[in-house]
Amino acid sequence: MKELGILLKNLISKKIVSEYSKLLFVDDGSRDATWQIIYKESLQNEYVRGLKLSRNVGHQNALLAGMDAARKVADCVISIDADLQDDIAVIPDFLDKYSDGNEIVFGVRNKRVTDTVFKRTTAQGFYKLMNKMGVELVYNHADFRLMSRRAVDELLRFGETNLFLRGIVTLIGFKTASVFYDRKERAAGETKYPLKKMLAFAADAITSFSITPIRLVLLLGFISFFVSLIFGGYFLTLKFFGSTEAGWTSLITSIWLIGGLQLIAIGLIGEYIGKVYKESKRRPKYIIDVDLFDPLKINGKERNPYESYSMPVNKLPETN
Template sequence: MPQVSILIPVMNEAENIVPLYHEIKKYSPEDFELIFINDGSTDDTFSAIKQLYLTDSRVKCISFSRNFGHQNALMAGIDYATGSHIVTMDGDLQHPPSFIPQILEQLQNGYDVVLTKRRKTANQGFLKKLLTKLFYKLINFLSDVPIEENVSDFRGFSRKVMHTIRKFEERDLFLRGVFSWVGYRRTIIPFDAPSRLHGKSKYNFTAMIRLGLKGTTSFSFKPLRISLLIGSIVSLISFLLLAITVINYFQGKTVPGWASLMTVVTFMGGIQLLVFGLMGEYIASLFRESKKRPLYIIDEMINVD
């Protein structure tokens, strides 16, 4: 059993594979396994990993038949990891391998989960910082499980936690929420993220929104309760307006008002569409869970049992 399994989902990171490997080799113990999860890359990522394996048998790879998403790729790595400790990180070198010794030290000191928290990211624009901050504020407001702000998927955990995570069978995976939900003794290591070495980030605004919806619907019914509260308030206001309208009618004070009518109709329609949209997200999540499709399909494996 290797001392540590390092799990790295990659998608179109061909230029980063070799530099990342050398950094990991520099800071990891001699007894490690490095599992790349090739998440439907369309460039030479898989070929680069194959070449590494020919020079170092500690390099392994799980290659998907198509892109299944970052969270599913992490889960595949967790399913096949064999190390005493597990470290997950991204493949763009924005998660510095130089922190691996600190993570392993904390795990050996008795912590079950070691999280890392970004203090700042090099070359990150103001808009991205603002959107990230708003993302965490919104998801923590809506979710019943608190998510630490700027805590990334760069983490370490014990085999005990790994076996617990493997028990999860849900299809809408949000591992940051899962790691918060399971508990265990944990600590946080702050770090400054460098700029990406090669290529472009795959994590855009749309992906952030999608991840936020997945996290919210997976761990909270609060959006539905908020919708119920808003609906109750609007219904009360509508009832009061109706009562005032009836009183004015019998007093002969009614005045035709197209603008006010359209305002009320538009407002009510917007509220209804919002509530139906939220309900639709939960129903869609239930639909995906009920089909029980596999989280990923493996096309090829290198050096993985």
């Protein structure tokens, strides 16, 4: 908070941004003291505001909730993860690009020297795979970006439940630019994206934006069919010349191979059907518990607009 606060005050003093600019922190249903820290800071710092979600809804939905709240009072919003590994020193460059008429500005990493070899290899492979599947992504861009209010308004028109913002933002089509930076080492804490979550995130991204995997399974089915015809003709030829022998190895191998392919195909189709099922429910992506942008929505209840909005520090909202 301190680093961002210093940066914001500096931008205000230079009249680069409005004096009414704010820092909005989104608490995605945390179970630690995150919300107490945000709330206390909001009472002491005029630039800090908070948004508390009723439960954990995931990184992408929480990010969308923050942008939705911020765009109501801002000409543009900049999203950044709270660990501040992304370099906030380039934020003035974001604003310069915005002033030049760009409605979306992507923060792009120069290189991945701070990543492990495994993470660097898998991340780069992911971007290349997505591009080959026809999904337009900005290489080495995560969720550090600037978006104009108009761009966020258009983003909110995408109604899908399975969010992959890196892919959706590129579909908006407004004028864009990129700002390059070097990512810093993590100062404290541990990543909230272990291998399991990264794999799930990649799978969601692929199945949310491309039907190429199903087409590959279809292609594999045709290949297996034609290969089986070739082998069938081969074995009939052997039988005709009386050279056949009973072979359990080839039989069992064929059964396991075809069975495995069928299970993979069924599982992949099931993944897409599951996404259709989730989309059909049209459930809200998130529910706001406390909105410090709007004093009329504290703990989800309507409040008297003439009533004091500040809660005593010793009576902080409870965390989940």
